[in-house]
Amino acid sequence: MSVSLPLRDRKIDIFFVVLFSVFTVTSLISDLLPTVGVDFSRPTGNFFVDSNYWYAHDADPLFMHPPDWMRIVTGLSAFVYMPFYVVLVLALVTGKNWIQLPAVMYATMIVTLTGIVVFGVEFFGDPATRTGDPAKFLAFNLAYVLVPLLLLIRMRAPLPFTRRF
Secondary structure (H helix, E strand, O other), X not given: OEEEOOHHHOHHXXXXXXXXXXXXXXXXXHHHHHHOOOOOOOOOOOHHHHHHHHHHHHHOHHXXXXXXXXXXXXXXXXXXXXXXXXXXXXXXXXXXXXXXXXXXXXXXXXXXXXXXXXXXXXXXXXXXXXXXXXXXXXXXXXXXXXXXXXXXHHOOOOOOOEEEO
């Protein structure tokens, strides 16, 4: 017989719950807006637009004027990853083992799209679209690759939330 451990006994999952809850909010603020074509080329007085302007102006010129492929990447985050984060958080809180395969699929996608494509373009792409401030770019973006990698490690064992009796 197997029983899921309570969340209080799965400290690492508390870490994931907090971070993926934050990722839910940042997907809404930072990824939905460029996907739907909000202009970040100048401050507007709107907190969300100006937050994206501040980030894009200093650290990520590609984000300020996203090409179509980048809008597809941000669209995946806004319309696929964001709802997944909500489901993931609920599954982590309740210890539902069925989240294992979707979590592995998500982590693989995010590492490939963000880790390879976006970081590759940011650091090795056209000089006009390269990051203006690598430290700021990494401060804002590295967690979106490292945390899914940690989740992938967390989900490697069968029945990740279960103790066998």
